[in-house]
Amino acid sequence: MNMLLSEYNEEFSALIHQYQLTEEQLRFTGTPEMPLKIALTNPFIHPIVGIENGRLTNFFVLDEKKDVSLYTENEHAILLRTFSTDSRYQGQGYAKKVLQQLPKFTQELFPAADEIVLAVNKENSAAQALYKKSGFLPMDKIVEGIAGPQYVMTLGLL
Template sequence: MLLKEYTYAYSALIAQYQLTEAQLRFTGTPEIPLKLSRSNPSIHPIVGIENERLTNFFVLDERKDVALYADNEHAVLLRTFSTDHRYQGKGYAKKALRLLHDFTKKLFPTADEIILAVNKKNISAQTLYKKSGFVPMDKIVEGAAGPQYVMTLSLL
């Protein structure tokens, strides 16, 4: 698996990316962050590619909303993490998260932490993040779909 910053070359794969209604309860489609990234250079859409297939999509936000979750000015926010439903349960999310530490350090050399918010009802995502090294913080934020736990991954 490769993690890459989104470029127009991936637009055909994005157009085929599929999320179910159940997934959309907890995440968003790639279209909105892609649009936001055109006018906001702190939003970095990332694609997970395996065998020329787009298996995962997420955003690394270096400024826009980081302060909502952490006081650390060197933190990067992971958001909109998803797996195309056709590839769920095949280990692609685990692979993408395993690569995330080194990928983030290359993209943001001064970053020392990745933070995320995960819905309290999304137990499978919480489990995945914990198995990938994220640690729950003592912070809960209100999200569009209800309360969310804030989690952190050290880049040190």
């Protein structure tokens, strides 16, 4: 079965309530609840779910305007944020599948987009390695995040 990426809607709410993150994961990412709340009043915030075999394995947000300028001057960039894998499915390749489909999915959702940027915590070496394997390149930029310094990474589209 293929990984399905979809914009969040109410039909996924039961799955969201079952989504689990460990304390270790929460050092580097947030739960889906806050971005879902923000998205209700901010049309530029797009919560995305990764579903495989009826299970919600991944959650993330594509931000087309809100905080993009903190990371890049490119007005056509999309910010990937709050990327996580349900703790029950970690280490099983789901995040890799999501990131492999992300460029095509992003271009379908945002035809004008030509770049995806993200910030990853300096201490989160596992996530850095995953992003690098998925084609993201480090930029010469470090931003201060809630949990410490973050490397900014980019993936060109088109």
